[in-house]
Amino acid sequence: MEKTVITFEGEAVAVYTLNTVVVGTGATGFNAADTLYSLGQTDVCIVTNGINRGTSRNTGSDKQTYYKLSLAGNCPDSVGAMARDLFAGGCVDGDVALCEAALSVRCFYKLCSIGVDFPTNRYGEYVGYQTDHDTAGRATSVGPLTSMHMTQQLEQQVKAKAIPILDRHQVVAVLSHNGRARGLLCYCESAVDRPRYAVFNCQNIVFATGGPAGIYQMSVYPESQTGATGLALEAGVIGRNLTEWQFGLASLQPRWNVSGTYMQVLPRFVSVDDQGVEHEFVTDYYGDSARALSMIFKKGYQWPFDVRKIDGSSLIDLLVYRENILLGRKVYLDFTRNPLDREPVWDNLEPEATRYLQAAGACFGTPVERLLHMNAPAYELYLNKGVDLKKDRLEVAVCAQHHNGGLDVDVWWQSNLKGFFPCGEAAGSHGVFRPGGSALNAGQVGSTRSAQYIAARCQGAPSPATQLLQDCGDQIRAKWRMAEATRSNTANTKEWIDRVRADMTRVGGAVRNPQAMQTVAQNIDHMLTDFGKEVKTNDSVSLGEAYRLYDMLLTQRACLTAMLHFAQHGNSRGSALYSRPDGQLPPGLPALFACLQDGDAHAGVIQETRYDPATGFQCAFRPVRPLPEGGGFFETVWRSYRENKNID
Numbered sequence: 001m002e003k004t005v006i007t008f009e010g011e012a013v014a015v016y017t018l019n020t021v022v023v024g025t026g027a028t029g030f031n032a033a034d035t036l037y038s039l040g041q042t043d044v045c046i047v048t049n050g051i052n053r054g055t056s057r058n059t060g061s062d063k064q065t066y067y068k069l070s071l072a073g074n075c076p077d078s079v080g081a082m083a084r085d086l087f088a089g090g091c092v093d094g095d096v097a098l099c100e101a102a103l104s105v106r107c108f109y110k111l112c113s114i115g116v117d118f119p120t121n122r123y124g125e126y127v128g129y130q131t132d133h134d135t136a137g138r139a140t141s142v143g144p145l146t147s148m149h150m151t152q153q154l155e156q157q158v159k160a161k162a163i164p165i166l167d168r169h170q171v172v173a174v175l176s177h178n179g180r181a182r183g184l185l186c187y188c189e190s191a192v193d194r195p196r197y198a199v200f201n202c203q204n205i206v207f208a209t210g211g212p213a214g215i216y217q218m219s220v221y222p223e224s225q226t227g228a229t230g231l232a233l234e235a236g237v238i239g240r241n242l243t244e245w246q247f248g249l250a251s252l253q254p255r256w257n258v259s260g261t262y263m264q265v266l267p268r269f270v271s272v273d274d275q276g277v278e279h280e281f282v283t284d285y286y287g288d289s290a291r292a293l294s295m296i297f298k299k300g301y302q303w304p305f306d307v308r309k310i311d312g313s314s315l316i317d318l319l320v321y322r323e324n325i326l327l328g329r330k331v332y333l334d335f336t337r338n339p340l341d342r343e344p345v346w347d348n349l350e351p352e353a354t355r356y357l358q359a360a361g362a363c364f365g366t367p368v369e370r371l372l373h374m375n376a377p378a379y380e381l382y383l384n385k386g387v388d389l390k391k392d393r394l395e396v397a398v399c400a401q402h403h404n405g406g407l408d409v410d411v412w413w414q415s416n417l418k419g420f421f422p423c424g425e426a427a428g429s430h431g432v433f434r435p436g437g438s439a440l441n442a443g444q445v446g447s448t449r450s451a452q453y454i455a456a457r458c459q460g461a462p463s464p465a466t467q468l469l470q471d472c473g474d475q476i477r478a479k480w481r482m483a484e485a486t487r488s489n490t491a492n493t494k495e496w497i498d499r500v501r502a503d504m505t506r507v508g509g510a511v512r513n514p515q516a517m518q519t520v521a522q523n524i525d526h527m528l529t530d531f532g533k534e535v536k537t538n539d540s541v542s543l544g545e546a547y548r549l550y551d552m553l554l555t556q557r558a559c560l561t562a563m564l565h566f567a568q569h570g571n572s573r574g575s576a577l578y579s580r581p582d583g584q585l586p587p588g589l590p591a592l593f594a595c596l597q598d599g600d601a602h603a604g605v606i607q608e609t610r611y612d613p614a615t616g617f618q619c620a621f622r623p624v625r626p627l628p629e630g631g632g633f634f635e636t637v638w639r640s641y642r643e644n645k646n647i648d
């Protein structure tokens with residue numbers, strides 16, 4: 001990597017010239033850089049807006065899951081069977097699903113060999129458990145913070161190889177020319193970094209920027225994760241399945257999924273209105289407390305909001321949404337008291353709940369007493385984060401947790417923009433449903449595949465930096481003009497970020513009303529056009545926020561375009577309820593929740609979203625690429641492998 005400092009348009013700019021830039025220091029980004037280096041492409045660096053930021057490093061769950069081919073006991077499994085399960089998620093490209101299955105063992109064993117401590121039995125088998133949408137017990141875990149352990153071990157590999165990591169560099173533009181990625185423009189918000197702008201002139205970009213978490217207010221992503229999907233779309237990268245997110249119940253302080261035992265101990269759901277009046281809205285709704293408690297129990301293992309279950313456990317999410325978003329009340333889980341202040345009549349619950357709680361010896365006391373009995377670490381987890389469930393209530397909401405869609409990729413995780421490789425959650429390799437844990441597998445596989453391709457096919461130095469500035473100078477100037485227009489004595493970036501996130505949660509979260517989405521989409525168009533007039537910055541920090549806000553607005557606009565397009569053609573599916581006046585409605589709920597099920601009607605197509613500076617975002621469906629048969633005749637595979645490693 002070569003570094004020079006130049007003056008461009010009167011501004012000092014650090015210019016780095018090298019083969020490959022990896023963006024992001026999550027489990028995906030670190031693996032991409034490490035693998036590139038191991039495969040011989042050593043002219044690589046990592047750029048991140050914060051080495052300790054991102055989802056992998058900072059999040060987890062009850063038992064954070066990693067999904068891979070089954071490797072223990074007599075459970076029959078195969079690459080083909082795993083690929084079929086991934087493909088069955090709907091709207092998934094079959095060739096990508098096959099790669100994710102084929103490389104799952106290689107990537108998993110790499111993690112084991114670098115010290116991620118996945119448990120084995122005394123014979124050395126990696127024993128698994130079954131996760132959702134899984135047919136073969138493929139899930140494993142190192143505990144609540146699996147992705148953090150992965151990130152830490154991969155980071156050690158990168159540091160051992162002395163791969164440069166440029167911290168506090170926020171990507172603010174993906175530079176492209178004639179259908180090819182040419183580099184990146186970064187802004188350095190910290191006073192330690194001078195010059196404040198850096199340009200990366202490179203052949204390849206591995207874009208491991210994670211999910212575009214920053215677009216929602218109600219979110220269980222770590223606050224440090226915002227994503228950068230809008231910048232890639234702006235540069236011409238195609239988005240796919242942008243409508244598909246996972247939403248579910250999570251606490252807001254700290255941000256954590258309240259799945260599993262937190263629900264199975266049957267806490268009291270309570271909302272508080274602006275007069276301070278409490279409403280025990282779940283039991284109020286059902287009238288029958290046994291039914292209410294059975295649904296709360298089910299929510300424990302049916303965590304994501306799923307429109308197919310709105311007559312069952314997902315009704316709980318809708319009730320929370322109504323209190324929170326429609327009635328403007330704060331919603332809490334109270335573990336100190338039983339619902340309706342009386343011990344449940346255990347035999348009246350649905351049989352599976354009664355059986356489970358009896359088997360666990362937990363048919364007694366208050367919710368927190370049951371929690372301490374059944375899963376004390378779950379209690380301690382909150383205690384360590386400053387919340388004592390013995391006395392504190394937990395504020396919850398229906399939160400965004402994962403983007404199943406993202407940027408479109410081929411079997412080498414290259415996008416339509418040549419030299420640009422979205423990986424990890426930034427790449428939308430999943431469809432409507434995905435097996436739990438498959439996101440972490442997809443990140444490792446995508447980063448390995450892109451590294452293999454780059455090392456084999458995209459070698460060498462880029463054209464000189466002067467050429468990049470000539471070809472992409474206008475893109476840099478446009479960003480600077482936008483930044484300049486925001487300069488003021490005061491800053492309002494935080495207010496704008498709060499406002500646009502709240503709007504997106506209200507109209508484009510788990511419940512989507514086309515009219516309301518249209519209104520917000522128009523507001524965003526106005527904001528994007530008049531960005532410099534509306535947004536005010538007065539220092540380097542607020543300017544960094546303004547750049548993030550711009551990316552958020554682009555991403556929100558792309559997602560809303562996709563949602564509005566889908567609402568015209570399809571109905572509710574996955575974790576998204578599209579409201580329609582002629583829909584069906586569970587009794588006693590607001591008309592907004594009336595919907596029809598899409599079923600598999602669109603499972604065979606992928607919705608693509610493209611950006612054109614003149615016309616904005618446009619969507620269209622294309623058929624999914626079919627699931628290849630896989631396998632092959634060894635001698636034939638070996639011959640072509642000797643020629644080109646079958647990387648073509």
Ligand SMILES: Cc1cc2nc3c(=O)[nH]c(=O)nc-3n(C[C@H](O)[C@H](O)[C@H](O)COP(=O)(O)OP(=O)(O)OC[C@H]3O[C@@H](n4cnc5c(N)ncnc54)[C@H](O)[C@@H]3O)c2cc1C
Nearest residue numbers: 024025026028049054055056065171210424425437439440
């Ligand atoms: C609560 C929760 C529980 C989860 N549980 C599971 C589970 O059990 N199993 C599973 O498989 N998945 C799970 N997931 C999903 C999974 O954790 C993520 O999909 C995965 O960690 C994403 O990894 P990544 O490397 O792609 O991105 P991240 O880890 O999010 O990293 C993104 C990186 O990009 C950087 N970055 C972003 N924007 C910019 C920019 N503009 N400029 C420079 N740098 C930038 C960030 O600083 C960060 O370093 C869960 C997610 C959540 C929120």
